Amino acid sequence: MINERNLPILATLLVFIMLYGFGMYQYQGFRDTLVFSNLLTDNAFLIITAIGMTFVILSGGIDLSVGSMIAFIGVLMAYLITNTGMHPLFAIGIALVVGVAFGAIMGVIIAFFEIQAFIVTLAGMFLFRGLAYLINLDAVPIDHPFIAGLYDIYVPLPGRGGLTFIAMAMLVLLALGILIARRTRFGMSVYALGGDSHSAALLGVPVKKTIIKIYALSGFYSAMSGVIFAIYTSSAYPLAAVGVELDAIAAVVIGGTLLTGGVGYVFGTFLGGMIQGIIQTLITFDGSLNSWWTKLAVGGLLLFFILLQKGIVVWVRKRSAA
Amino acid sequence: MKKHNFLHKHQKTLAPLLSLVLIILVTASITPGFLSLRIVDGHLFGSLLDILHRATPTALVALGMAVVIGTRGIDLSVGAVIAISGAVTAVLTVNTDFPVWLVILCALGTGIICGLWNGILVSVFNIQPIVATLILMVAGRGIAQMITEGQIVTFHSDVLDAIGNGYFLAFPIRVWIAIGMIALTVLVMRKTALGLFIEAVGANVRASRLVGIEARLLVLSAYVFSGFCAAMSGIILAADIRGADANNAGLWLELDAILAVVLAGASLAGGRIYLLLTIVGVLIIQTLTTAILTSGLPAQYNLVVKATIILAVLLIQSPKTRQWLSGIFLKNKNAGSAGKASTDKGSTRA
Numbered sequence: 083m084i085n086e087r088n089l090p091i092l093a094t095l096l097v098f099i100m101l102y103g104f105g106m107y108q109y110q111g112f113r114d115t116l117v118f119s120n121l122l123t124d125n126a127f128l129i130i131t132a133i134g135m136t137f138v139i140l141s142g143g144i145d146l147s148v149g150s151m152i153a154f155i156g157v158l159m160a161y162l163i164t165n166t167g168m169h170p171l172f173a174i175g176i177a178l179v180v181g182v183a184f185g186a187i188m189g190v191i192i193a194f195f196e197i198q199a200f201i202v203t204l205a206g207m208f209l210f211r212g213l214a215y216l217i218n219l220d221a222v223p224i225d226h227p228f229i230a231g232l233y234d235i236y237v238p239l240p241g242r243g244g245l246t247f248i249a250m251a252m253l254v255l256l257a258l259g260i261l262i263a264r265r266t267r268f269g270m271s272v273y274a275l276g277g278d279s280h281s282a283a284l285l286g287v288p289v290k291k292t293i294i295k296i297y298a299l300s301g302f303y304s305a306m307s308g309v310i311f312a313i314y315t316s317s318a319y320p321l322a323a324v325g326v327e328l329d330a331i332a333a334v335v336i337g338g339t340l341l342t343g344g345v346g347y348v349f350g351t352f353l354g355g356m357i358q359g360i361i362q363t364l365i366t367f368d369g370s371l372n373s374w375w376t377k378l379a380v381g382g383l384l385l386f387f388i389l390l391q392k393g394i395v396v397w398v399r400k401r402s403a404a
Numbered sequence: 405m406k407k408h409n410f411l412h413k414h415q416k417t418l419a420p421l422l423s424l425v426l427i428i429l430v431t432a433s434i435t436p437g438f439l440s441l442r443i444v445d446g447h448l449f450g451s452l453l454d455i456l457h458r459a460t461p462t463a464l465v466a467l468g469m470a471v472v473i474g475t476r477g478i479d480l481s482v483g484a485v486i487a488i489s490g491a492v493t494a495v496l497t498v499n500t501d502f503p504v505w506l507v508i509l510c511a512l513g514t515g516i517i518c519g520l521w522n523g524i525l526v527s528v529f530n531i532q533p534i535v536a537t538l539i540l541m542v543a544g545r546g547i548a549q550m551i552t553e554g555q556i557v558t559f560h561s562d563v564l565d566a567i568g569n570g571y572f573l574a575f576p577i578r579v580w581i582a583i584g585m586i587a588l589t590v591l592v593m594r595k596t597a598l599g600l601f602i603e604a605v606g607a608n609v610r611a612s613r614l615v616g617i618e619a620r621l622l623v624l625s626a627y628v629f630s631g632f633c634a635a636m637s638g639i640i641l642a643a644d645i646r647g648a649d650a651n652n653a654g655l656w657l658e659l660d661a662i663l664a665v666v667l668a669g670a671s672l673a674g675g676r677i678y679l680l681l682t683i684v685g686v687l688i689i690q691t692l693t694t695a696i697l698t699s700g701l702p703a704q705y706n707l708v709v710k711a712t713i714i715l716a717v718l719l720i721q722s723p724k725t726r727q728w729l730s731g732i733f734l735k736n737k738n739a740g741s742a743g744k745a746s747t748d749k750g751s752t753r754a
Contacts, residue, residue, distance in 0.1 A: 144534065191715075195722040200478070200534060201666065204659060205714040212707030219704060328542055341535050374549035374650075381543025388531055388539070 089394055090338030090387065091350040097336075097383070098353050101360045109367050115243030121359045122249035127152065127311040129355035130252055131326060132333035133259040134303025136351045139334050140263075141296050142276040142343030143199035147188065147206030148304040149326035153319065154210040155181055155308025157217045160224050160318035170228045178305050184210070185301015189294035199297075207327070214320035221319035224312055232313055248314055255306060259348040268295060276343025332384050333358060340391055357383070420668055420684045427688060428452075431695035438698065447571045451694065456575075459690040460582040461486075461637040461654070466661040466686050467589055467679065468630030473665050474677035475626045476606040477526060477533035482634040482661060484544020485518045486654030489638030491548040494557040494648035497564065504563040508639060515635020516628055518544070523627030527620040541658075548650035558647035568643030578640050585636065590679050602626060603676055660689055663714055669721065 105112035131148045138145045155177045162173035188206050192199050235247040245253075263269040271292040274282040283289050312318050337354030339346025361379045365371045432438040441450035465482050472479045489511040496507045518540060525536035570577040593599030604612040605619045613619050637657070642648045664685030668678045689710070696706050719725055 191719070195719060195724045197718050197722050201662070201714075201718060204662070205711050205718065207711075208659070208707050208714065209711035212704065212709075212711055215704030216708060328538065331538065332542060335535070341532060372549070372554050374546040374554065377546030378543050378550070381539050381546065384542060385539050388535060389529065392529055392531065 115241035119243035150210035181305020189297030468633030481540035490642035519631020
């Protein structure tokens with residue numbers, strides 16, 4: 083059903099198909115499943131972060147702390163595994179609890195002190211990066227048979243590709259995100275909050291509680307992304323994932339979520355993250371273009387989608403006025 | 405009683421100033437020789453001067469940021485604009501035989517174009533400022549790298565060297581440039597109607613439009629001003645290291661600039677802005693950074709300390725906290741002397 087609500091995500095899907103189609107038409111190698119499965123693996127941490135960000139943006143907020151969170155969680159995990167000899171599963175558990183707790187604390191400050199999410203999460207961004215530095219200044223390898231074991235899990239697909247543990251974890255988290263957004267009372271509250279927080283409050287949505295949960299959820303997803311990133315690189319580095327918050331926001335917007343909140347799909351965010359990955363892959367395949375073209379292309383797409391959203395909003399307003 | 409009133413009235417102004425003095429005094433007690441200034445070859449030297457020297461790029465950016473925040477906006481792209489203008493400065497100096505003034509004009513011009521771009525997105529297309537400036541923030545470093553072709557371009561020019569590290573009348577030239585820019589901005593914002601209009605737009609767009617203020621043009625010009633300031637800062641930063649680094653020039657500077665404006669007591673929701681206090685905010689941040697470095701604490705404490713201070717300031721500034729605190733305060737007073745409660749109510753709420 084085509085209406086103004088899912089027009090952005092249809093545009094996202096179209097861009098995705100066009101870019102992928104262009105790659106398949108232009109390069110022989112693109113037609114193999116290997117490219118697709120690599121896209122899933124290489125962009126897993128970005129997409130996971132962006133899923134959490136989707137909830138934040140759907141509610142009309144923003145979370146700038148996610149990139150630092152990824153680095154902090156990675157360094158924390160490495161410290162727990164290497165210095166205390168803890169089993170990685172426990173380390174991952176502790177890291178996730180810490181991520182959720184920090185997210186919830188930011189949520190409390192935003193909800194109860196009524197300070198803008200933008201500036202609170204900015205402070206969080208400084209804080210997590212700083213905490214990561216406090217634990218460790220250098221890149222350290224995470225060397226543990228369990229992590230290596232996770233890395234080796236592999237489900238071959240037809241062709242040369244296959245699903246890694248990282249890709250599968252991302253897909254599971256994606257499914258979880260879609261379920262939370264679509265099938266839970268909390269998900270409905272998030273959409274209501276982003277549509278109009280006043281009306282939402284009048285309709286009985288627990289505004290403060292929902293806000294805290296949203297940032298805790300974003301904390302969970304970015305912590306999870308930190309874990310995945312650490313497995314992906316088998317190392318931890320306090321300067322890792324600088325600027326990922328912007329890539330995540332870009333993925334959400336390119337995925338068709340309205341930046342003013344209230345409208346959007348978690349699945350769109352997945353497409354948004356994949357589109358960024360395809361652009362990068364296309365530039366790598368081309369070989370003659372430099373990596374900065376990725377930034378330009380992503381910036382251009384961002385502009386296109388924001389203008390598209392604006393156009394739709396104006397169009398809808400005109401139509402309902404007529 | 406009179407003194408009390410004075411304190412109350414200027415509470416907002418005094419808080420950042422006192423914090424700055426406090427931080428300087430604490431640092432001075434930890435680090436011997438922190439306050440000492442000496443003159444070598446007619447140049448002033450010392451930690452305090454070093455703070456001024458290092459604070460100039462942030463101060464310029466914060467000046468533009470304060471005006472933008474006054475219109476209820478935000479400019480995330482300043483770091484990228486710094487990279488672009490630095491790249492333009494370096495590439496034009498190396499690849500063309502333009503005279504220096506033309507190079508500087510071109511660099512400032514790119515800043516103005518960047519500001520125009522942001523301003524048009526915000527005021528004509530009505531895109532939220534965070535998002536509109538995010539586009540240039542993401543793409544800007546790509547543009548800068550395209551200009552430098554991915555290299556760190558180093559250059560040599562006597563005039564630019566002077567801007568980066570030269571001295572005039574005992575003070576670094578860049579400090580003079582910043583002082584000139586600050587004075588000019590304060591003059592325009594406080595002695596002409598422009599400042600009032602900008603704050604009016606930030607406080608209430610619709611009301612200001614109804615009294616006949618051309619809101620769109622004002623918002624547009626705020627972003628152009630911010631772009632201009634960022635470009636100026638970019639030229640100074642490039643001149644300082646005699647090169648343009650598209651990846652790292654001005655990295656995180658937008659955050660320091662926003663922090664300075666917030667430390668000065670401005671609300672991110674627009675309205676009143678405090679230009680001179682913003683500069684005090686910049687000095688607080690720079691003094692903290694220098695203090696952490698000179699006190700022998702590892703440099704990595706820098707971010708944690710900064711983040712803690714921002715959070716503390718934000719929590720103190722929050723209207724909720726004030727309401728809450730004054731609530732407790734009132735209760736105590738009421739319990740103490742019921743008769744005086746009514747007059748106290750007046751003064752605490754003021």
